[in-house]
Amino acid sequence: AQSVTQLDSHVSVSEGTPVLLRCNYSSSYSPSLFWYVQHPNKGLQLLLKYTSAATLVKGINGFEAEFKKSETSFHLTKPSAHMSDAAEYFCVVRTINTGTASKLTFGTGTRLQVTL
Amino acid sequence: DGGITQSPKYLFRKEGQNVTLSCEQNLNHDAMYWYRQDPGQGLRLIYYSQIVNDFQKGDIAEGYSVSREKKESFPLTVTSAQKNPTAFYLCASSSTGTGLWGGQPQHFGDGTRLSIL
Numbered sequence: 116a117q118s119v120t121q122l123d124s125h126v127s128v129s130e131g132t133p134v135l136l137r138c139n140y141s142s143s144y145s146p147s148l149f150w151y152v153q154h155p156n157k158g159l160q161l162l163l164k165y166t167s168a169a170t171l172v173k174g175i176n177g178f179e180a181e182f183k184k185s186e187t188s189f190h191l192t193k194p195s196a197h198m199s200d201a202a203e204y205f206c207v208v209r210t211i212n213t214g215t216a217s218k219l220t221f222g223t224g225t226r227l228q229v230t231l
Numbered sequence: 232d233g234g235i236t237q238s239p240k241y242l243f244r245k246e247g248q249n250v251t252l253s254c255e256q257n258l259n260h261d262a263m264y265w266y267r268q269d270p271g272q273g274l275r276l277i278y279y280s281q282i283v284n285d286f287q288k289g290d291i292a293e294g295y296s297v298s299r300e301k302k303e304s305f306p307l308t309v310t311s312a313q314k315n316p317t318a319f320y321l322c323a324s325s326s327t328g329t330g331l332w333g334g335q336p337q338h339f340g341d342g343t344r345l346s347i348l
């Protein structure tokens with residue numbers, strides 16, 4: 116079965132410094148992986164997705180993630196944090212399609228705090 | 232603009248009462264999903280539907296029911312059998328794909344927060 120582990124429940128950075136949110140996955144085959152962001156009392160917004168093309172994936176708002184099969188990791192990074200980046204981030208793996216629906220397994224989330 | 236609309240934003244349930252959460256999408260997506268979110272637990276799948284008049288149980292379907300009479304709508308009923316209904320409920324939709332690499336990202340509504348009176 117596929118699963119994801121977010122290694123930090125909470126990360127705090129200063130504005131203008133780099134962001135690193137860590138995610139390891141477990142899968143019996145090459146997975147499809149996603150990062151979503153959730154602001155308070157809002158739904159989830161897709162940041163980026165990996166589906167077996169380029170291993171370095173660029174997303175919205177300056178975020179990117181690198182798929183490393185040897186390390187079974189899919190860490191999310193951003194060179195310079197902004198106050199508006201403060202939110203909850205979810206690493207997600209897509210399970211094998213049953214029929215045509217796309218089932219997702221979510222990590223437990225990492226809360227990013229950005230300080231002045 | 233296309234999107235997913237969930238209503239109401241806040242909902243209160245009395246003991247022994249059934250309540251229904253609304254989810255409507257105008258993205259022309261075939262697949263729709265309901266998730267429950269509890270603090271520190273990520274999202275867990277309640278039900279999903281791939282096509283009108285068809286739906287399947289997710290990981291935590293007990294105490295919940297759904298219907299899919301129209302492509303655009305996928306309401307969730309939280310029944311009195313759900314003993315711990317207080318949570319944030321999220322509806323999502325996606326276009327469909329086939330094969331191992333198919334499947335498009337899911338788009339989410341802004342959620343309904345359900346509390347017990």
